[in-house]
Amino acid sequence: MSTWTSSPAPTRYRAVERRVTFAGLLRSEWIKFWSVRSVVVTMAAAFVAIVGFGVLLPLAVGSQLSGPEAAQQGLDATAVSLQGAQLASLIVAAVGVIVIAGEFSTGMVRTSFVSAPGRLGVLLAKAVVLAVTVALVLGAAVFIAFLLGQAVLDRDGAGASLGDDGVLRAVLGNVAMLVGIALAGLGLGALMRNSAGAICTLLAALFVLPLLLMAIPESWGGPTLREYYFANTTTNLIAVQQHADYLSVGAGLAVFAVWVAVLLGAGALSARTRDV
Amino acid sequence: MIEAIGLRKVYGRKVAVEDLSFTVRPGIVTGFLGPNGSGKSTTMRMVVGLDRPTAGEVLVDGKPFQQSVAPLSTMGALLDAKAVHTGRSAFRHLQAMAATAGIPSSRVEEVIDLVGLREVARKRAGGFSLGMGQRLGIASALLGDPSTVMFDEPVNGLDPDGILWIRHLMQDLAREGRAVFVSSHLMSEMALTAEHLVVIGRGRLIADESVATFIDRVHPRGVTVRSPQVQQLHDVVRDAGGSLTPTGDGAFEVVGLSAERIGDAALAGGVALHELTTVRASLEEAFMELTAGSLEYQAHGADPQPPVVAAPTASTPQQPSRTEKEVAR
Incomplete structure (x- = not known):
């Protein structure tokens, strides 16, 4: 309006500078995460799987327990109540994939990358929101599953408690495994840009490849491959009872973190450099 | 910017x-x-x-x-x-x-x-x-x-x-x-x-x-001129160096002279003008002219063959062509 009075020539528009911030990107990704029904439903499915198996498997195992002696014979009460987390790991892998690959398939990613052209901030914010959400929501599910499962097993006197040796570590280990696999899904989703392809790849990586690795003979380095392979690194992390064939808790967690970081890094590099 | x-x-x-x-x-x-x-x-x-x-x-x-x-x-x-x-x-x-x-x-x-x-x-x-x-x-x-x-x-x-x-x-x-x-x-x-x-x-x-x-950029197509004094208009335009073709509805299209020149010449020659319009290329025409040859996906129907369906004087008017039949179905 001032242009009418001051000068007839068009003055250049002075936009209010609205800087993109990482806190803003976090808020944005939080809104995005919870405003797509498929993501919410999948998260709910993972929650139900963890808690559901946390009750059902102890019920099934408990009915076969004849007494405390049997309980001593190799039953990992903690692991039994947390079997659902294994299934949930596949579901959170899908969540990780679809929060990014869904953007590529719908075209949303163009809006995201025009709003934050640095791109890496978008991906990092996605990773943080995903990790925190999985840790809180599915972490709660893991604890609920543990407590309900042990209550069931306690009827036969076979239940474990969080204070027992290695139990809290195994419970938290399951949460860490879920967070890591969700992030691996995010990395692979950013790399492959295709939900179905990335989910199938992760499914194969988590459930099929470990079986194939079993067939590799010792002379070909089979045991080492099995130890360091992505899906096997968490074997001891998520259970109280330890297997000598697999990496110890600390080493396993470190190697698992490296696998996840490599996948995330590859996804970030791809998102940063390729045209969308 | x-x-x-x-x-x-x-x-x-x-x-x-x-x-x-x-x-x-x-x-x-x-x-x-x-x-x-x-x-x-x-x-x-x-x-x-x-x-x-x-x-x-x-x-x-x-x-x-x-x-x-x-x-x-x-x-x-x-x-x-x-x-x-x-x-x-x-x-x-x-x-x-x-x-x-x-x-x-x-x-x-x-x-x-x-x-x-x-x-x-x-x-x-x-x-x-x-x-x-x-x-x-x-x-x-x-x-x-x-x-x-x-x-x-x-x-x-x-x-x-x-x-x-x-x-x-x-x-x-x-x-x-x-x-x-x-x-x-x-x-x-x-x-x-x-x-x-x-x-x-x-x-x-x-x-x-x-x-x-x-x-x-695209040259003006010409100037449309209308006058009741056809013969005088011809003479005036020719003398000024333009050429003139009838457009069929009583008007003429003048090429080689600007509207100003034609108007001035008509005034000097005592010719009454009822219309004096510069015919400009439309933006479409200008665009077509400049981008001809740079079309990525050129339609191939633009060759001189007459379109089958649209031809009003078909050689066998009593029998509809195959194309027409197919369209009718």
Whole structure:
């Protein structure tokens, strides 16, 4: 309006500078995460799987327990109540994939990358929101599953408690495994840009490849491959009872973190450099 | 403000954009014109950094858009109506965008009302019609109140009301001193909105000039003259050095003389003129003439063979041709 009075020539528009911030990107990704029904439903499915198996498997195992002696014979009460987390790991892998690959398939990613052209901030914010959400929501599910499962097993006197040796570590280990696999899904989703392809790849990586690795003979380095392979690194992390064939808790967690970081890094590099 | 400097983009072995330089200035609407597949969308994607130029660079307010610290208030872009997650509502979509730069939700409400999406704002964007998708894209572009806006084929899918609305919107935005860059493959649309034109064909710059200059590039077809004194008109025009052909409805088309010369000569010769009109090429004609040979997907029906169905004097009029029968079925 001032242009009418001051000068007839068009003055250049002075936009209010609205800087993109990482806190803003976090808020944005939080809104995005919870405003797509498929993501919410999948998260709910993972929650139900963890808690559901946390009750059902102890019920099934408990009915076969004849007494405390049997309980001593190799039953990992903690692991039994947390079997659902294994299934949930596949579901959170899908969540990780679809929060990014869904953007590529719908075209949303163009809006995201025009709003934050640095791109890496978008991906990092996605990773943080995903990790925190999985840790809180599915972490709660893991604890609920543990407590309900042990209550069931306690009827036969076979239940474990969080204070027992290695139990809290195994419970938290399951949460860490879920967070890591969700992030691996995010990395692979950013790399492959295709939900179905990335989910199938992760499914194969988590459930099929470990079986194939079993067939590799010792002379070909089979045991080492099995130890360091992505899906096997968490074997001891998520259970109280330890297997000598697999990496110890600390080493396993470190190697698992490296696998996840490599996948995330590859996804970030791809998102940063390729045209969308 | 957008400055493209020697832009080049190659996909595999296909050159999409070649040595393209132009400037989009603030305060006016700059039309970006070219046939389908001429590289308009590719160029626009390079402007906002979605595609990386193979060579050259493009600056928005003096620097590459990827380096912008305040992208939403620097440039608002409608690239296509599908840059939305189909499972998210328009409201959440805009809210998520606004959050990145701390834009208040009052502004989200404002742009929803501005584009007229109030009633469907809470519905999933996947169910939107093309026109509603365009409106959401425009809302996204305006969200950060940017100093430059860029619309790729914004009238696609809009109803006549919507087309009129966006025309006025673009002119208003330009009047406020913003740089407005809008692409279209429709010359007539540009003629109504743009002041300046960047024309490309096969990824190369054909023209970067005002709409008026662009039309003047194509030689005037001639001057239509009407007079009751046919013989005197002939003499006057011939004497002045022009040539004259009847157009069939009592008028004549004069070539080789400007309307001014004809008028002056007629006055001097005492010839009454009932009409004196310079016949200009329409923007479409100018466009066709300049982009001929640079059409990516040329229709092959343009050869001299007469079309089968349209031929009014078929050799066997009592028997409908096969094509006609098939159409009738």
